[in-house]
Amino acid sequence: MYRPRGELRVITGPMCCGKSEETMRELRRAVIAGRKVLLLRPAVDTRTDTDEARSRSGMTFPAHTVPDSSQILKAVAAAGANFVALEEGQFWDDGIIPAVQAMVDKNLVVIVNGLNQDYLGRPFGPMPILMALADDVRMLSAICQVCGEEAVKTQRLHADGSPAGPDEQLILPGGFEQDHEVDRYEARCRRHHVIGPTRSRRARP
Ligand SMILES: [Zn+2]
Numbered sequence: 001m002y003r004p005r006g007e008l009r010v011i012t013g014p015m016c017c018g019k020s021e022e023t024m025r026e027l028r029r030a031v032i033a034g035r036k037v038l039l040l041r042p043a044v045d046t047r048t049d050t051d052e053a054r055s056r057s058g059m060t061f062p063a064h065t066v067p068d069s070s071q072i073l074k075a076v077a078a079a080g081a082n083f084v085a086l087e088e089g090q091f092w093d094d095g096i097i098p099a100v101q102a103m104v105d106k107n108l109v110v111i112v113n114g115l116n117q118d119y120l121g122r123p124f125g126p127m128p129i130l131m132a133l134a135d136d137v138r139m140l141s142a143i144c145q146v147c148g149e150e151a152v153k154t155q156r157l158h159a160d161g162s163p164a165g166p167d168e169q170l171i172l173p174g175g176f177e178q179d180h181e182v183d184r185y186e187a188r189c190r191r192h193h194v195i196g197p198t199r200s201r202r203a204r205p
Contacts, residue, residue, distance in 0.1 A: 004035075004082060006104035010089070010131050011113040013140035014154040016187045019113040020055035022140065023085050026111055027061055030083040035109070038081035039063040040072060044091045053087060063087070069095030073102060082108050089114025090124035097129055119156035119185065120166055120195055142187030151187035155194065158183055163196035 011022050023039075030037050039053055041063050053063040066075055069092050076084055084103060086096065089112040096112070103110050116131065116139070118124045131137050144151040156164035159182045188194075 004107050004109065006107040007109045007136070008100055008104050008130070008134045009109070009111045009136045009138065010127075010134040011111060011138045011140065012089075012116040012127060012131065014115065014117070014142050014151055014187045015185045016056060017140035017142040017151075018055075018057075019140060020053065020087070021057055021059055022138065023087065023111055023113045024053070024055060024059050024061045027083070027085055030109070035083035036079070036081045037083040037085070038076055038079045039085045039087065040075055041065045041087045042069075042091045043067045044088070069093050069099050072096065072099040076103060076108070084108055085111040085113070087113055089130055090116075090118070090127050092126060094126050094129075096126050097133070100130065101133070115154060117154065118170060119154050119164060121153060121193065144189035144192055145186040146192040147189060149189045149191075151189050153188045153190060153193035155186050155188040155192070156183055157186065158196075163194040165196040165198045167198045 009026070011019050013019060027037050027039060039061055041053060043065050051062060051064075052060050054060045064075055066072060072086070086092065086100070089096065091114070100110050100112065112130050114127050115124050116127050142151040143149075145155070158164060164183060
């Protein structure tokens with residue numbers, strides 16, 4: 001008899017590297033394999049409506065949005081899922097870590113996708129810990145918007161095209177496309193990833 005084995009897979013990289021597409025591809029394969037799948041998103045991700053995840057290329061998959069990590073195990077139990085994907089890993093609270101470990105211990109397959117670094121290049125939220133605990137880490141790259149080379153960084157730009165500085169508030173994921181009218185994000189290679197001056201320095205005449 002086939003006995004599924006618990007496993008944590010992390011799919012990560014900068015903005016626009018295809019994390020959502022890769023996650024949905026895995027979910028579709030799991031459905032074909034007869035797994036009971038569940039896709040969960042943190043409530044902070046306002047990119048799409050609550051019952052559907054959508055990749056930048058337009059691929060969609062049914063999703064449930066939960067307010068925080070304390071609801072993960074409840075949602076998984078309610079759905080009877082044995083193959084679980086968690087989107088926007090960087091925006092979950094630290095409770096995602098014991099929740100993921102509990103699921104893997106129960107022989108569930110868990111996929112977490114998210115940004116490995118913030119726009120300053122710092123490890124982002126619980127992602128570094130999840131990557132350390134993972135059975136498999138898929139590091140995806142995007143295309144640099146300046147030179148067309150492999151992009152591993154997320155560049156944050158103000159409306160005037162100037163790079164964001166180190167003392168600015170981290171923007172929530174909905175802000176990547178909708179809520180924040182001023183800043184935008186794009187993929188950059190290491191050579192073209194730029195961190196701007198601090199706000200106080202810029203404010204000086
Ligand atoms: Zn470049």
